[in-house]
Amino acid sequence: MSAANERPKKVTTHVLSEMKMKGEKISMLTAYDYSLASIVDQAGIDVVLVGDSASNVMAGWETTIPITLDQMIYHGASVVRGVKTALVVVDMPFGSYQGNSREALQSAIRIMKETAADAVKLEGGVEIIKSVKRILSAGIPVMGHLGLTPQSIHKFGTYTVRARQEEEAKKLVEDAHLLEEAGCFGVVLEKIPAKLAGEVASGLKIPVIGIGAGNQVDGQVLVLHDMLGINQAFSPRFLRRYHNLFAEISGAVANYVEDVKTGDFPNEREQY
Numbered sequence: 001m002s003a004a005n006e007r008p009k010k011v012t013t014h015v016l017s018e019m020k021m022k023g024e025k026i027s028m029l030t031a032y033d034y035s036l037a038s039i040v041d042q043a044g045i046d047v048v049l050v051g052d053s054a055s056n057v058m059a060g061w062e063t064t065i066p067i068t069l070d071q072m073i074y075h076g077a078s079v080v081r082g083v084k085t086a087l088v089v090v091d092m093p094f095g096s097y098q099g100n101s102r103e104a105l106q107s108a109i110r111i112m113k114e115t116a117a118d119a120v121k122l123e124g125g126v127e128i129i130k131s132v133k134r135i136l137s138a139g140i141p142v143m144g145h146l147g148l149t150p151q152s153i154h155k156f157g158t159y160t161v162r163a164r165q166e167e168e169a170k171k172l173v174e175d176a177h178l179l180e181e182a183g184c185f186g187v188v189l190e191k192i193p194a195k196l197a198g199e200v201a202s203g204l205k206i207p208v209i210g211i212g213a214g215n216q217v218d219g220q221v222l223v224l225h226d227m228l229g230i231n232q233a234f235s236p237r238f239l240r241r242y243h244n245l246f247a248e249i250s251g252a253v254a255n256y257v258e259d260v261k262t263g264d265f266p267n268e269r270e271q272y
């Protein structure tokens with residue numbers, strides 16, 4: 001029986017917590033549109049993340065900072081319409097929750113009402129804990145995100161590995177516990193040493209999903225366009241490419257161009 005056939009009807013935050021208890025790894029990928037979300041869901045993914053990486057891979061911006069709440073809602077609603085089984089988490093974009101907790105709650109409510117997603121994700125620890133608590137108090141499931149938090153790129157200055165130094169590692173561990181105590185159902189750890197990520201995962205009851213954080217965590221997430229090889233420019237050490245869709249698509253397009261130019265397309269069977 002395939003993994004997809006063994007799955008429960010709908011993945012919930014409760015299912016993820018049971019998976020952690022059973023030692024079953026959690027698979028998570030991004031998606032930003034109906035068609036790809038539907039493929040990813042049918043292939044058996046546990047969690048679909050409508051990441052603000054849409055700013056990079058969908059809109060071509062260099063950072064995740066420009067994407068707006070309206071744009072995230074557009075992507076979120078498109079993904080939700082394509083997903084039947086996976087848990088759908090929508091990233092709260094930069095500027096939609098850092099101001100104050102009231103604004104954060106309003107943004108989260110808009111995401112939940114206008115996309116019908118299952119949960120939201122926010123970047124940061126103690127700095128945003130008030131917002132996290134206020135969103136949770138409205139009954140909205142929250143996922144945390146620590147380590148490399150791309151919305152703070154102008155503070156960090158680089159996309160290099162985070163929490164290598166003791167002080168930053170200590171803060172990350174404290175933040176992770178703070179998020180768990182507040183009631184988050186899971187945490188993403190991005191680009192931190194594998195040993196530290198493993199320690200965080202074993203110290204928390206909630207699932208810890210890594211990206212560039214080694215294999216001692218409870219699950220993995222990748223950006224869909226990166227793992228499918230659509231985006232050739234981005235090639236960090238943690239990325240495993242499962243396909244070369246750039247070559248596949250450009251080959252198909254080149255064949256189409258040639259067929260149109262030579263008059264081979266459409267042929268007699270392809271016309272009325």
Ligand code: KIV
Nearest residue numbers: 030051052053188221
């Ligand atoms: O926006 C995103 O795709 C993310 C993942 C990298 C975890 O937050």
